[in-house]
Amino acid sequence: MKHKTFFWFILPTATAMLLFIALPIVSVVTQSLFTPHEQILKTVENCTPFNCTESTVVDLDATEQQRAEQPLGRWAGLSIYLDRGHLATAVIADAWTTRTSIGDFVDRLGNLPFYRAMSFTLTYTFVVTPLLIVLGFAIAVAVNSLHRHLKGLVIFFSLLPMIVSPLIGSLVLFWMIDSRGVLGTGLQWLFSNPDLSLKASTELTWIMLIVYGVWHSAPFAFVVFYAGLQTLPQDTMESAMIDGATRWQQTKYVVIPHLMPLVTFVALIQLMDNFRVFEPIVGFNAEAHATSLSWFIFNDLGGETRLLSSASASSVLTIIGVAILLSPVLVRTWRDFKAKG
Amino acid sequence: MFLKKLVVASAMTLMAGEALADCEISGRVNVVGNEFPAIQTVGIGAKECTGGKVSTNLTADHQKINVAGMTGNPAEYTSAIVANSSIVALINEDVIRPLDDLVAKYGQGLKKNQLITIDGKVMAVAFMANAQHLVYRADILEQAGVKPPSTYEEMLAAAKTIKEKGLMEHPVGGAYMAGWNLAQEFNNMYIGMGGEFFEPGTAKVAINNDAGVAALEMMKALSGYMNPDFLTHDSNATNAEFRAGNVALMNMWGSRAATLPDADGVDPAVKEHMAIAGPMTVGGGKIPATTLWWDGWTVAKNISDEDAAATFKALTYAIRPEILNDTTSPQAVWLINGYQPTPAAQGVFDAANAGSVPYPMLPYQGLLHSALGAELSDFMQGKEDASTALADVEAAYTTAAKEKGYLQ
Numbered sequence: 001m002k003h004k005t006f007f008w009f010i011l012p013t014a015t016a017m018l019l020f021i022a023l024p025i026v027s028v029v030t031q032s033l034f035t036p037h038e039q040i041l042k043t044v045e046n047c048t049p050f051n052c053t054e055s056t057v058v059d060l061d062a063t064e065q066q067r068a069e070q071p072l073g074r075w076a077g078l079s080i081y082l083d084r085g086h087l088a089t090a091v092i093a094d095a096w097t098t099r100t101s102i103g104d105f106v107d108r109l110g111n112l113p114f115y116r117a118m119s120f121t122l123t124y125t126f127v128v129t130p131l132l133i134v135l136g137f138a139i140a141v142a143v144n145s146l147h148r149h150l151k152g153l154v155i156f157f158s159l160l161p162m163i164v165s166p167l168i169g170s171l172v173l174f175w176m177i178d179s180r181g182v183l184g185t186g187l188q189w190l191f192s193n194p195d196l197s198l199k200a201s202t203e204l205t206w207i208m209l210i211v212y213g214v215w216h217s218a219p220f221a222f223v224v225f226y227a228g229l230q231t232l233p234q235d236t237m238e239s240a241m242i243d244g245a246t247r248w249q250q251t252k253y254v255v256i257p258h259l260m261p262l263v264t265f266v267a268l269i270q271l272m273d274n275f276r277v278f279e280p281i282v283g284f285n286a287e288a289h290a291t292s293l294s295w296f297i298f299n300d301l302g303g304e305t306r307l308l309s310s311a312s313a314s315s316v317l318t319i320i321g322v323a324i325l326l327s328p329v330l331v332r333t334w335r336d337f338k339a340k341g
Numbered sequence: 342m343f344l345k346k347l348v349v350a351s352a353m354t355l356m357a358g359e360a361l362a363d364c365e366i367s368g369r370v371n372v373v374g375n376e377f378p379a380i381q382t383v384g385i386g387a388k389e390c391t392g393g394k395v396s397t398n399l400t401a402d403h404q405k406i407n408v409a410g411m412t413g414n415p416a417e418y419t420s421a422i423v424a425n426s427s428i429v430a431l432i433n434e435d436v437i438r439p440l441d442d443l444v445a446k447y448g449q450g451l452k453k454n455q456l457i458t459i460d461g462k463v464m465a466v467a468f469m470a471n472a473q474h475l476v477y478r479a480d481i482l483e484q485a486g487v488k489p490p491s492t493y494e495e496m497l498a499a500a501k502t503i504k505e506k507g508l509m510e511h512p513v514g515g516a517y518m519a520g521w522n523l524a525q526e527f528n529n530m531y532i533g534m535g536g537e538f539f540e541p542g543t544a545k546v547a548i549n550n551d552a553g554v555a556a557l558e559m560m561k562a563l564s565g566y567m568n569p570d571f572l573t574h575d576s577n578a579t580n581a582e583f584r585a586g587n588v589a590l591m592n593m594w595g596s597r598a599a600t601l602p603d604a605d606g607v608d609p610a611v612k613e614h615m616a617i618a619g620p621m622t623v624g625g626g627k628i629p630a631t632t633l634w635w636d637g638w639t640v641a642k643n644i645s646d647e648d649a650a651a652t653f654k655a656l657t658y659a660i661r662p663e664i665l666n667d668t669t670s671p672q673a674v675w676l677i678n679g680y681q682p683t684p685a686a687q688g689v690f691d692a693a694n695a696g697s698v699p700y701p702m703l704p705y706q707g708l709l710h711s712a713l714g715a716e717l718s719d720f721m722q723g724k725e726d727a728s729t730a731l732a733d734v735e736a737a738y739t740t741a742a743k744e745k746g747y748l749q
Contacts (some may be wrong), residue, residue: 059430
């Protein structure tokens with residue numbers, strides 16, 4: 001393609017990417033480096049239906065002036081990234097020097113919001129992603145071997161978990177596993193323990209979220225693998241059969257190698273998606289047991305007083321986290337590309 | 342029954358007819374607010390106005406959208422319905438306007454105690470008062486042979502008896518959902534224990550003390566008699582438990598308690614035997630373990646004077662004395678002229694008379710509320726002790742307060 005043609009061809013995409021990806025990232029990074037001004041407080045008399053009292057309020061005129069002089073707020077540098085709500089470097093250093101044992105240090109690390117969120121997010125990501133790939137592959141192989149009249153119907157039902165919006169899907173499950181819900185009561189009966197509650201135990205909540213995650217994302221893997229199966233080279237399959245390969249051997253030596261690039265693709269997308277786990281945490285009201293960086297952002301912006309700098313820092317950390325997670329896959333893809341070129 | 346419907350219907354027609362005559366506005370009105378029944382009534386009232394476009398967005402997530410929706414110029418929402426806690430964010434962000442001139446022009450019907458004044462300027466018009474108080478099942482308490490509790494210690498004892506007699510498995514209800522609700526229950530209990538949230542005159546938090554520990558220990562003891570899922574139960578879910586007949590004692594909002602038996606499918610025993618009493622005290626304290634709230638409306642700053650006047654007129658019309666009838670009166674403790682307290686209002690009145698304190702309107706109280714909501718659930722699950730949990734809250738609050746510039 002000529003350079004000029006290429007330029008015009010890529011221009012709309014490049015503009016959109018600049019506007020909707022690059023600029024927001026610049027904005028978020030900027031916001032994470034600044035914090036609001038020091039508040040100028042004054043004491044005034046407030047009257048409510050109950051009484052009149054002396055109370056502290058923010059001096060708006062003075063604040064207005066400050067904002068006009070420095071619209072971005074105070075320069076905070078990396079202090080938001082390093083505070084207790086994020087990387088908590090000072091607290092960790094203190095915990096390390098005053099530790100009584102390694103276990104004590106790990107406990108104290110787990111008490112910090114960022115590291116607690118990370119422990120859930122990483123567990124979730126690394127359990128859900130492989131499981132959904134295996135499950136998606138199994139469904140794809142199974143559906144592919146069905147009679148063609150049945151395929152359409154089965155494909156539709158297999159896709160349902162992905163069609164249902166994540167928040168609704170998790171809410172439906174949330175009510176079913178309630179201790180008064182159908183599954184919750186069923187489990188209580190099964191284990192004859194009337195106090196058994198999936199929502200009250202951290203371990204069970206994690207398992208529930210992971211099961212939900214696999215349930216929700218497996219159809220994606222299934223669709224991709226099913227499409228891949230349609231391009232399976234028939235002559236290779238036939239030669240394998242003539243050579244006397246069993247069904248298992250055919251799958252292992254022909255199908256899986258053929259689908260490998262797709263596995264990389266699904267892993268890439270799902271690692272990214274699962275690291276940003278959010279809807280199930282809200283849907284399952286699971287914040288007491290499991291949080292993620294995305295949930296931090298939601299929480300910072302949803303309180304009565306919005307913490308924009310903190311939310312921005314969490315966003316930047318999410319981007320960095322995703323980049324780190326994807327780096328092995330990206331490096332491999334790059335190497336493959338170089339080897340071919 | 343038919344007769345009653347007819348009366349209501351004709352009353353509605355009368356009101357609608359009156360609306361045409363009384364509330365003529367020329368401007369845009371868009372109200373954002375919470376969704377409980379009394380606010381729904383106000384929303385419907387404002388929509389009766391003619392001449393301008395009136396819309397409402399009443400949702401439990403109102404706090405997440407009201408500041409953003411009023412920051413632009415012109416603001417999307419011309420009014421936010423707020424309470425003592427949520428008005429603070431609107432004032433801090435400077436998105437609502439003083440109402441003194443509008444009150445002078447159009448607000449003759451308003452009572453003095455409805456006007457919320459901050460630094461001498463009217464910033465909101467309150468239309469109802471609210472508080473959390475005891476709601477109980479008279480029949481279950483009678484069967485257990487206990488009196489309605491007036492202290493949390495008595496509540497624990499009553500719960501123990503009810504459970505031991507096998508009347509209910511989880512007799513206590515509470516909106517202990519991690520986040521805002523759990524933090525609010527701590528606030529109640531801490532105030533009841535006589536605690537102060539901040540070092541006087543500063544934004545420096547001071548809750549890691551005996552009162553804080555005692556408050557948490559009481560909450561933990563109560564949770565032992567709750568549905569094991571309590572950390573996921575907000576006030577709607579707690580009400581659902583009460584409606585289903587699974588709960589005998591709970592601390593519930595006045596604004597939600599009154600309409601509790603009205604939903605479909607409520608257990609008949611609950612309908613018949615539900616009773617309301619004042620808030621409880623705790624730890625031998627005199628001040629009830631609850632907070633007083635007002636709900637009122639504000640007018641946005643970043644809108645034209647015409648829209649502001651329309652908003653003020655429509656909302657003043659929505660809280661005129663004529664809105665009070667058999668359906669709306671029990672919905673809240675209205676601060677409107679001519680309001681006759683219904684039996685359902687007893688709890689909130691008792692709360693006010695017993696010397697309960699209003700929820701603090703401090704600019705940094707919301708930050709503490711968020712920190713409490715995020716950090717207390719570990720303690721409630723038994724993962725850490727009370728003092729560690731409170732130290733975590735203080736650390737989380739201090740981090741947020743530093744970021745917002747309240748602390749250096």
